Amino acid sequence: DQQVKQNSPSLSVQEGRISILNCDYTNSMFDYFLWYKKYPAEGPTFLISISSIKDKNEDGRFTVFLNKSAKHLSLHIVPSQPGDSAVYFCAASGSGNTGKLIFGQGTTLQVKP
Amino acid sequence: DTEVTQTPKHLVMGMTNKKSLKCEQHMGHRAMYWYKQKAKKPPELMFVYSYEKLSINESVPSRFSPECPNSSLLNLHLHALQPEDSALYLCASSQDDVWASDYNEQFFGPGTRLTVL
Numbered sequence: 425d426q427q428v429k430q431n432s433p434s435l436s437v438q439e440g441r442i443s444i445l446n447c448d449y450t451n452s453m454f455d456y457f458l459w460y461k462k463y464p465a466e467g468p469t470f471l472i473s474i475s476s477i478k479d480k481n482e483d484g485r486f487t488v489f490l491n492k493s494a495k496h497l498s499l500h501i502v503p504s505q506p507g508d509s510a511v512y513f514c515a516a517s518g519s520g521n522t523g524k525l526i527f528g529q530g531t532t533l534q535v536k537p
Numbered sequence: 538d539t540e541v542t543q544t545p546k547h548l549v550m551g552m553t554n555k556k557s558l559k560c561e562q563h564m565g566h567r568a569m570y571w572y573k574q575k576a577k578k579p580p581e582l583m584f585v586y587s588y589e590k591l592s593i594n595e596s597v598p599s600r601f602s603p604e605c606p607n608s609s610l611l612n613l614h615l616h617a618l619q620p621e622d623s624a625l626y627l628c629a630s631s632q633d634d635v636w637a638s639d640y641n642e643q644f645f646g647p648g649t650r651l652t653v654l
Contacts, residue, residue, distance in 0.1 A: 467645035527579035
């Protein structure tokens with residue numbers, strides 16, 4: 425049973441436009457969500473996180489939105505840059521999960537110059 | 538120092554070999570993790586160490602043996618692996634003990650690309 429889902433395996437966006445990556449979860453006990461970025465043959469890099477008491481967190485070009493009622497979060501990147509091309513993983517943790525991260529399957533973002 | 542380092546970067550081994558993967562962090566983090574990642578899949582948690590003690594083992598086969606010699610180091614000893622164990626092995630660390638906090642960013646190392654022949 426996949427508790428964290430990223431239903432879009434890939435996304436292609438033009439440089440300068442907005443990239444929106446989506447993530448859905450099923451476990452209402454999750455209360456902390458994170459986004460990681462991964463280049464091939466490298467480890468994931470932490471990007472941004474949000475706790476369930478917030479609905480938005482912003483850090484530079486990256487903004488994460490959380491809709492608890494819909495059990496949905498999204499990562500907005502604006503403006504998108506070619507260097508943003510990577511695999512993006514959504515992850516969740518929460519009570520009962522002992523701080524363990526449950527990862528989604530990942531979305532490959534390609535930003536075209 | 539905000540890095541998690543892993544050695545070696547690449548490792549090729551036969552099914553009868555014994556080898557070790559090493560991970561180091563100097564951020565004073567209390568928890569350290571081993572993950573396995575196959576191509577086009579998310580990282581899969583293998584082991585968690587909290588305060589140098591093994592706190593979570595995700596039913597990993599005994600041919601993988603973790604060791605935490607001190608708070609900065611984490612090893613993964615490999616013996617009698619199978620070709621299907623070929624993967625990227627990732628180490629991570631986090632500030633808090635995994636049992637103490639849900640709000641725990643994990644910082645990953647670059648990984649060791651393991652190939653089992």
